Structures are given as structure tokens and as C-alpha cells.
Amino acid sequence: MTIAVAMKVNGKAVSGQVEARTLLVQFLRENLRLTGTHVGCDTSQCGACVVHINGKAVKSCTTLAAQADGTEVTTIEGLARDGKLHPMQEAFREHHALQCGFCTPGMVMSAIDMLRRIPRPDEATIRHELEGNICRCTGYHNIVKAIQAAAKVMGG
Amino acid sequence: MVENGIGARVRRKEDFRFLTGQGTYTDDMNRPGQAHVFLLRSPHAHARLKKIDARQALAAPGVIAVITGADLEAAGVGPLPCGWQIFNKDGTPAHEPPHPVLAVGRVRHVGDPVAAVIAETRALARDGAEKLVVDYDPLPSVTATAQAAKAGAPAVHDGAPNNVCFDWHFGDAAAVDQAFAKAAHVTTIDLYNNRLVANAIEPRAAIGEYDPAADRHTLYTASQNPHVIRLLMGAYVLKLPEAKLRVVSPDVGGGFGSKIYHYAEEALVTWAAKKVGRPVKWTADRSESFISDAQGRDHVTHAELALDKSGKFLALRVQTTANLGGYLSTFSTAIPTYLYATLLAGLYTTPAIYCGVKAVFTNTVPVDAYRGAGRPEACFVVERLVEKAAQEMGLDKTEIRRKNFVPKSAMPYQTPVALQYDSGDFITHMEAALKLADHGGAEKRRADAKKRGKLLGVGLSTYIEACGIAPSNVAGALGARAGLYESAEVRFHPTGTVTLFTGSHSHGQSHETTFAQLIAEGLGVPIENVEVVHGDTDRIAFGMGTYGSRSLPVGGSAIVKAMDKIVAKGKKIAAHMLEAAEADIEFKNGTFRVAGTDKGLSIGQIAFSAYVPHNFPLETVEPGLDETAFYDPKNFTFPNGTHICEVEVDEDTGAVQLTRFVAVDDFGRIINPMVVEGQVHGGIVQGVGQALVEDCIYDPTSGQLVTGSYMDYCMPKADLVPSFQVATNEGAPCTHNPLGVKGCGEAGTIGAGAAVINAVVDALKGFGVTHMDMPATPEKIWRAMHGKAAKAAE
Numbered sequence: 001m002t003i004a005v006a007m008k009v010n011g012k013a014v015s016g017q018v019e020a021r022t023l024l025v026q027f028l029r030e031n032l033r034l035t036g037t038h039v040g041c042d043t044s045q046c047g048a049c050v051v052h053i054n055g056k057a058v059k060s061c062t063t064l065a066a067q068a069d070g071t072e073v074t075t076i077e078g079l080a081r082d083g084k085l086h087p088m089q090e091a092f093r094e095h096h097a098l099q100c101g102f103c104t105p106g107m108v109m110s111a112i113d114m115l116r117r118i119p120r121p122d123e124a125t126i127r128h129e130l131e132g133n134i135c136r137c138t139g140y141h142n143i144v145k146a147i148q149a150a151a152k153v154m155g156g
Numbered sequence: 157m158v159e160n161g162i163g164a165r166v167r168r169k170e171d172f173r174f175l176t177g178q179g180t181y182t183d184d185m186n187r188p189g190q191a192h193v194f195l196l197r198s199p200h201a202h203a204r205l206k207k208i209d210a211r212q213a214l215a216a217p218g219v220i221a222v223i224t225g226a227d228l229e230a231a232g233v234g235p236l237p238c239g240w241q242i243f244n245k246d247g248t249p250a251h252e253p254p255h256p257v258l259a260v261g262r263v264r265h266v267g268d269p270v271a272a273v274i275a276e277t278r279a280l281a282r283d284g285a286e287k288l289v290v291d292y293d294p295l296p297s298v299t300a301t302a303q304a305a306k307a308g309a310p311a312v313h314d315g316a317p318n319n320v321c322f323d324w325h326f327g328d329a330a331a332v333d334q335a336f337a338k339a340a341h342v343t344t345i346d347l348y349n350n351r352l353v354a355n356a357i358e359p360r361a362a363i364g365e366y367d368p369a370a371d372r373h374t375l376y377t378a379s380q381n382p383h384v385i386r387l388l389m390g391a392y393v394l395k396l397p398e399a400k401l402r403v404v405s406p407d408v409g410g411g412f413g414s415k416i417y418h419y420a421e422e423a424l425v426t427w428a429a430k431k432v433g434r435p436v437k438w439t440a441d442r443s444e445s446f447i448s449d450a451q452g453r454d455h456v457t458h459a460e461l462a463l464d465k466s467g468k469f470l471a472l473r474v475q476t477t478a479n480l481g482g483y484l485s486t487f488s489t490a491i492p493t494y495l496y497a498t499l500l501a502g503l504y505t506t507p508a509i510y511c512g513v514k515a516v517f518t519n520t521v522p523v524d525a526y527r528g529a530g531r532p533e534a535c536f537v538v539e540r541l542v543e544k545a546a547q548e549m550g551l552d553k554t555e556i557r558r559k560n561f562v563p564k565s566a567m568p569y570q571t572p573v574a575l576q577y578d579s580g581d582f583i584t585h586m587e588a589a590l591k592l593a594d595h596g597g598a599e600k601r602r603a604d605a606k607k608r609g610k611l612l613g614v615g616l617s618t619y620i621e622a623c624g625i626a627p628s629n630v631a632g633a634l635g636a637r638a639g640l641y642e643s644a645e646v647r648f649h650p651t652g653t654v655t656l657f658t659g660s661h662s663h664g665q666s667h668e669t670t671f672a673q674l675i676a677e678g679l680g681v682p683i684e685n686v687e688v689v690h691g692d693t694d695r696i697a698f699g700m701g702t703y704g705s706r707s708l709p710v711g712g713s714a715i716v717k718a719m720d721k722i723v724a725k726g727k728k729i730a731a732h733m734l735e736a737a738e739a740d741i742e743f744k745n746g747t748f749r750v751a752g753t754d755k756g757l758s759i760g761q762i763a764f765s766a767y768v769p770h771n772f773p774l775e776t777v778e779p780g781l782d783e784t785a786f787y788d789p790k791n792f793t794f795p796n797g798t799h800i801c802e803v804e805v806d807e808d809t810g811a812v813q814l815t816r817f818v819a820v821d822d823f824g825r826i827i828n829p830m831v832v833e834g835q836v837h838g839g840i841v842q843g844v845g846q847a848l849v850e851d852c853i854y855d856p857t858s859g860q861l862v863t864g865s866y867m868d869y870c871m872p873k874a875d876l877v878p879s880f881q882v883a884t885n886e887g888a889p890c891t892h893n894p895l896g897v898k899g900c901g902e903a904g905t906i907g908a909g910a911a912v913i914n915a916v917v918d919a920l921k922g923f924g925v926t927h928m929d930m931p932a933t934p935e936k937i938w939r940a941m942h943g944k945a946a947k948a949a950e
Contacts, residue, residue: 036177038181042865098171100410100664102357104175124875126874140837
């Protein structure tokens, strides 16, 4: 059985016929070929799949494509404008907050949502807020630094 | 000084694509007409595999084919090879039972692949696998390291009595016995170095593709060393000539050792693509990674240190049982032997060392190298013993180390366990670490913590590791079935840009930046004009990949050699063009100059001339500017350092908070300090993870993996650790490679575990606690504080 879904992804209207069991991350990666959103686990813990739905961070591996019907989705591909990185992306680059890059899209999307909710988090808050994102490379040290730096630039 | 050369904190060239979602990991790739494969895996730890009925599966929607071990055997597909031969004490070779791509007759661990279902989509392949009827006859299993060789334990492989793969030893037993006989004090320890799961965040993935027109196979795979996969899979498993086989490892999302090995899925998709006439793709779920990626550590060890009355080490005796799992993974046999016993001297002058290692088969996922690979295990044994000895003899933890360190003046230093340390200044990094950690203020912090109901503990560990296994002839004599050199090709293009082809592979290590810095420094080419290519056997001459912190010491040295050839050829061309003697040409900062004059040509002009050779010494020099070099190291490199950790243990709950972590490392010369610090941070957290939270647990009765997902296997998260203070000491560079570099990828993991456990034990000294196995969970600590034995898990 397939169902029709339609949503806005990174500002563009998209639609498709998908199996009802299709996850949002599958729709993004397989139907739309937006492969920046990654899958790192199957228990909704690693956070590599985080995207924004209507501006809020959501794990797209635990969301059905059907649930995103009619929403506005932003993925990592939708952040940079005209080749200019989003301040969070720029902070990650400046502070070497990524190594292999696999968890990075989810980290960046979560971090942006974190600052939306808590504009000037202290270190302990940042570390606590990253509970839903696992990085195996960086030891988190530079991710924390990057988020602190981005908070300053983003004018919280 | 060259811009963006050696020593500069250059921001990474690879970051833009990763930050914008444009990286290309294997699962991001889709080949035209591709089908998907799902692997049905054994739910049993040990069972006879009697019959697989595929009729219903084959009739399921979208299913294209079902492949079993019998099909592969009938087609002549060979078993997965082991890359290192170990010999028993008695000179006989280790037992190397076959490791079939798909199980035949028996399954030996939960996750052992049994059948492959190929279908139109991943979901349909999985649905089809539900319809496979497999007739298992369950057998008793053994998973615990200490139980495997006991009489009556279930036999994992026929022909391996008592489940022993090998019984190996190293060192001078007689000298050790003599030293123990005259020791004033002997410190003993029994410890379990717990099993870990590497957990690179990108699950493994592989796509096989076959081009009938060219009769050529391509394998895209998330691997740390594509050339080694081509060699092993081509020569041993599929028997394909290398010229007909291309292996590509595109962006790879972390490895930590787990993506070194040649895995069944790689051979399966490569073989199946030809069989079904379509590309075949496999991507692991995380649950599948837990039962199919090689795991790490898992040593049970009894160790004894003999000391004289002043606290000077006289001898070390170690007996370890190492769990290799159900089959031998590619480098599994080398890890608890030549990468472990040889490191037991640590930073110390211990004159006599003996180590026995019994390696056992169990009904568990195979064990192989995981970040550090043998060296964290050795460091843990040595540094726990040193700490315990200091405690027993009433010596300060720094004093006992100072007394026994190999002094800088003794370099090069021959250890009693084969290695010759070329360089190192151990006192200097320990003193620097003590200062950085404000060690003098620790007692005041301890008193302050006590007022808050917290027990402060200070842990110190020092480590030395051996990186860049070498030279190839020595490794070969010790059983390696491969060489351990690296290749580099520096290709100038006519307009002066450079492509560097390296046999190393980056899966987070920043080669695209660091290696470009080497070219900027060595040839004066702006870093933005350097492209680094890795991970493709069709594009790169050869390579041994990236593991064991070898990329810079071995791969970087190959780059230097190739650059030397470029400069040598450039001098000949410049001499002709500048009408000077070759001996008078100097090369500096990208310019060939006639010594003592202002006559010169840029390397870009030389490159152009090499490709448009109108004014060119064609009689003696070939056109073109493209040089390849292979570098075989003269010795290992020996990164070393000091880690200091402070913890606060909650008196009521036993919960541990890491409050301070300092690492001062000697990695030799540093190319990009930003990248090096990042490697240290990540390494530390993997060590801290083992020490405090990570644990791979099998149920001793059923053999099931209890910690088979992120729900149960505790990964270190951001709130487990504080920010770190890290520094390097460049005062003792490597003496035998052209860059003076030592490697930094594994150091954090090697030193951190012992530092954390030493700190926890220090915090609990008031309770008479002298040792704690990893991970030091609140439950274990609480029990230790309350004098209740920890639940017998092992």
C-alpha cells in the first residue's frame, strides 16, 4: 500500500508516493536523494538523522514520512545560503568540531535548535542538551566550543 | 616560512562538504539498477545448521535470489583469511579454522551470517528473509574468556582442543624467575580488560558491481584500507585478478579499527553482483553492527611486578588469556601478541619481562584491533601495577615513575621485549602534565570535595605505544602476511596545481588538510592548489591504509620521498632552463634558484616546462612531473605521554564525575596542532568510555549479546566528560623518519583508561579498594564502598 505525501523541504515543494512504513529519513535520502541526513542507529539514540520540522529538531529515523506531510522540513542541505555557511556550520569548521563528518549534520541541526530554545547556554547545559547526539570522533570538546562560539555570533 | 605549512592550524579542506551534507559515504551511493541484500544472521550463539528452506522466500514479492554458504562453497568461494600467523610455544602454528563468508554446517556466534536474500528494495529483502526456514540444532555455547579453555567447555571448532587458538609466549622466563627470587617486594594484580564495540557512527556498508563488458568488478565499501581488501578478497576469497577488481572506499564515517578487516559482506556483494547481473547493496543496521563488526580488547590477565626495596622495577611477569571470538578476524592474532607483549616495558627500565598469551575461541563476535589495539591493554597492566606497587610500598605515584623511567640520555633504548625506542623525554612530559593539572592543588581540592560529599581521586598514567608497524621484513619474520610500507604519488599538472595520491585512508583523520600542508611546506604550492586523493585502488598505485596511527609516520614519509624526487627532477630542468650547473641549483619556498644569484624559476614554471618541453633537457630528462615513492619504515615510532585525571565519586551513590583531564603527549613534530588536539580529545573519550561506561556483555548461559544496541551499550555522551587540557612536547622528535613525526591517533585511548581507573581507586583508598575492573560503574563502586563483592559477572 502506498500513500501520497507532500511537504516543503528546504523551501521547495516536494511530493511522492511512498509505502506507509516509510520513515522520513528514508523519504529524504532515497526519494529526494538528500543524503546529508544520516542513519547511525536503529534505536533513536545517535542523532545523526536530526532535521527540523517546522523549525524544531526531530529525529527523522523515528518519524514516518506521513507524519511530516504538510510540514516544512529543513535538512543540513538547506542551511547554507549562496555558498555561505550558516553561523553554526561556520563555528563547527572554525573550531574543528567534526572529524569523520558522519554525526555532523545531526549535531549541527540539534545545536541550532538548542540555541533557538536556550540562546546563551553554559557548558554544562550544552553538554546536557547534546544527550541525543553521539559523536565517536571528537570527544565533544570542540563541539561544545563551537556551539558556545555560535551562540555569540547568533546574537543570543 | 610557508603559509599553511608545517605547524599551522589550518582549517580543514574536507569540512565544507561534510558541513553541507555533501559527503559521499557508501550508503549515500546508489548504482543504476541496484538490488539490495539482507543477511539473515544466526539467533543462536552456537548451533548445528541443518537445513535452509528458501522456497517461500524465493516466492516472496521482489525477491531475486537467495544465497547460502553451500552455494558459495559450490562456486569455489574461499574462506576469509587471517593476516598474521602466530606460532605456539612449541613451534607449531596456531590453529586457523576456516571462516566461511556464509556459515556452513555450524553457526558460531549470534550474528554469524547464514543466508543472503537479494531483492528489489531493502525492505523487500528483509521481508523475504522472514520467509526463510532455517533448521538449527542448538548447541551449548561458551562466551566468557576465562571459561573457554576449561575442561568440558563446548568446543567452538573441531580440531582446536580446549578452544585454544594458540599458546604463545615472549621474553626471558629464566631471567624473570631469577629476578623474582631476589625481589624485596612483589605486587600482583588480576584484571579483566573488558570487551568493547568500536561503534563508528557510520554503520558498515558495501555495494558490489560487475561490468560484463570489461569483465571487471567494483566494490564500494566503508573500509580503512581498500587496497588490502582488494588483495585479500581477490587473492583468497573470490580468486579474482587484481587488475579485474576495483575497491573504492569513499567518505568513511569513522573506523577505530573496526573497518580494517575484510568482512564477509564485501565478498558477498561482489560475488552476488555478477551472479544476479545487477549491483548489490548492503547497509548494516546498528543492531547488525553490534553482531558483525569485529569487537575489541577482552583480556583476562594475571600480572606480577618484582621490585627492590627502593621501588626499582626488577622484572615483570604477565599471563593473559585473550578472547578471539568465534573466528579469526584479519589481524586478530597480532593484537594480543606482537602489539601487546612488546609494549609491556612501558616507559620503564624493567630489565626482565616475560609474557604468556593463551588465545581462545568463544561463541562471540570475532575480536580484532580497536583503537590502540593491544597497547591500551599493555598500558593498563603496567600502569595499574605501578600504581598498586606505589600504594603498597608507600611511594608517591610520581616518585615511583621518576625512579624507573628510561632517561632521555639512554635513547635509543633497547627494551627486553624486542622494541628499540628511538626517542622520548618522559620526565619532561610528566612534569608538564603535573603542572598543567595543578597537581600541587589536588589535596586542597580533595578536602573541598569531601565537604560536598564527594571523594576526589587523582589518577596518573604514562604510556608509550608503537606506531607504524615496521619494517616489513621484521614484521614478515614475526608472521605478518603483508608488507607495511606506504605509497605516495605527487602529480604536478601543467599549470602548477598538484594532486597527491596517498595509500593512506582518511575516515576522520584530516589527511586532505594535513597532507596538503606537507605539499605546501615541501614544494611551496599554495594549499588551495593541492588536491588529496585516497581510497580508490584504480587511482592510487598501492596502499596499506590507515590504522595503528601510521598515516603520517609512514604515509607522510612516502609523501616526503615523492617530493624529494620532484625536487631532484625539478633541479635538472631548472639547471637547463637557467643555463647553470645542476649542483648550483637550490630549491626553497617553491623556487629553483641559481645559488648566490637572483636567477630563479618557480616550481609552477618548471611544471609547465615539464609538460610543454620546448626548452627542456630532453636528452637526459623525461617530460612530465609526476613521482611515486614507497616508504618502508626503519622502525616503529614511539609516541608517549602522561595523562592525569581527577574524579569525584559521590559518597552516597558511587557515581563518578570526571572533573579534570590533562594529557601531555610527545608525538614528535606536529603538522597541524588543531587536528592533533582533536585526535587526542576523541581518543581520551574512548578511553574514558571504557573506564566508566562501555561494556560488551554476553549472557553466559544463552550466549546472547546483552548489549546489542545503544539502549544497552552505553556510549560516552557529551556530559560524561569535562573539557580537556592537552599539550604536546616536540622536544624529542622521531629520529628515523624524515618528518620526525610519531603519530597521534590512538594515544588518547591508550593512556586514558588507566588514568581514570587509577583515579577511581585513589578516590576509594579509604575503603581498602586496591583495584577496580572497567567499567567503574556506580554499582561496582557502591559495592566496593560497602564491602560487598560485585556481582560475579565474569
